[in-house]
Amino acid sequence: MEYVSPEGLRLDGRRAMEMRQLRAEMGVVAKADGSAAFEMGNTKVIAAVYGPREVQNKSQQVNDQALVRCEYSMANFSTGDRNRRPKGDRRSTEISLVIRQTMEECILTHLMPRSQIDIFVQVLQADGGTRSACINAATLALADAGIPMRDLVTSCSAGYLNSTPLLDLNYIEDSAGGPDVTVGVLAKLEKVTLLQMDSKLPMDIFEDVMELAIAGCKAVAKYIREDFMLCAMSCLWK
Numbered sequence: 326m327e328y329v330s331p332e333g334l335r336l337d338g339r340r341a342m343e344m345r346q347l348r349a350e351m352g353v354v355a356k357a358d359g360s361a362a363f364e365m366g367n368t369k370v371i372a373a374v375y376g377p378r379e380v381q382n383k384s385q386q387v388n389d390q391a392l393v394r395c396e397y398s399m400a401n402f403s404t405g406d407r408n409r410r411p412k413g414d415r416r417s418t419e420i421s422l423v424i425r426q427t428m429e430e431c432i433l434t435h436l437m438p439r440s441q442i443d444i445f446v447q448v449l450q451a452d453g454g455t456r457s458a459c460i461n462a463a464t465l466a467l468a469d470a471g472i473p474m475r476d477l478v479t480s481c482s483a484g485y486l487n488s489t490p491l492l493d494l495n496y497i498e499d500s501a502g503g504p505d506v507t508v509g510v511l512a513k514l515e516k517v518t519l520l521q522m523d524s525k526l527p528m529d530i531f532e533d534v535m536e537l538a539i540a541g542c543k544a545v546a547k548y549i550r551e552d553f554m555l556c557a558m559s560c561l562w563k
Contacts, residue, residue, distance in 0.1 A: 328486040328498060336497060337366075344481070344493045344541055345454075347548045349461075351469045359470025363462035366495060367452035372462035374470040377440035385441075390434035392441045395425035397459060399448040420456055423519065427460055427509045430518040431478040432467065442472065453496040456507055457481050460519070461545055465552075476511040477549055478518055481541030483508075483534045485526060490534045492541050506531070508538040512546035 329335055339345070345366030354360035357373035364370075380386040397420045428444060444466065446459040457480035464477050484494045484505035491498060494505055504526045509519030517539070526534065 328501060329489045337495060341489050342492050342537060344544055349465055349549060349552050351465055359466045361462050361465030361469055363458050363465060365454050365458045367450060368454050368458045369450040370446060370448050370458045370462045372446045372466040374444050374466040376442035377437040380441045386439055389438050391437035393425055393429050393432060395421045395444040397421040397424055397446050399451065403448045403451045424459055424463060427478055427519045428463055431474045431476055431511060433473040433475060436473050453494050453499040454482050460509055465549060476513045477546055478509055478511055479542045479545040480509040480519060481538050481545055482506060483538035483541060485530060485534055490537050492537050506534050506538050508535060508542055510539055510542035512543050
């Protein structure tokens with residue numbers, strides 16, 4: 326199947342280095358301490374943060390930093406597959422761990438010892454890049470909750486199809502079986518906090534694909550910061 330036309334266009338009309346449209350909204354869950362919805366094209370996710378609060382299970386309490394917990398799930402209506410997904414399945418557990426570890430890299434946990442921060446993320450509509458969208462939503466939800474962070478952590482993926490590096494894969498591209506790289510970055514600090522790749526690539530091609538994913542992360546960070554400014558200005562106007 327041809328995923329990139331001779332004219333350089335992908336199946337959804339984008340160029341190889343073009344991201345899908347981004348959309349974000351904060352404060353979408355009234356009873357959460359912080360929340361956000363984030364869209365990357367047709368992929369839509371929501372995140373809610375509770376805390377910092379007292380540790381519920383004292384045996385898990387950490388005396389010199391906050392305990393960060395994360396739960397990832399997919400709504401049963403998020404894909405064309407209507408089979409019910411068991412809660413805590415292997416994929417959900419793995420993605421929950423990835424999101425938690427990525428968030429721990431940006432949260433200043435030492436400022437909140439003996440406390441607990443819970444992050445819940447749910448995919449409402451899946452069209453590729455769900456892992457990255459969840460990380461971006463969680464970052465916004467943490468900011469909305471006023472959780473102190475080193476920097477915003479943002480995520481994006483890139484792949485390699487038809488001998489072409491592609492930014493921000495959708496579901497059809499992601500399912501094509503080609504190599505793809507998911508990256509998480511603290512943009513201002515220029516620190517990579519997440520790097521996942523599901524198949525091998527020659528080093529020179531890998532470097533090109535990774536650089537493209539990092540550029541996507543920086544574009545997401547720029548969008549989020551601009552969104553922050555709009556939010557702050559609208560609050561002042563109110």
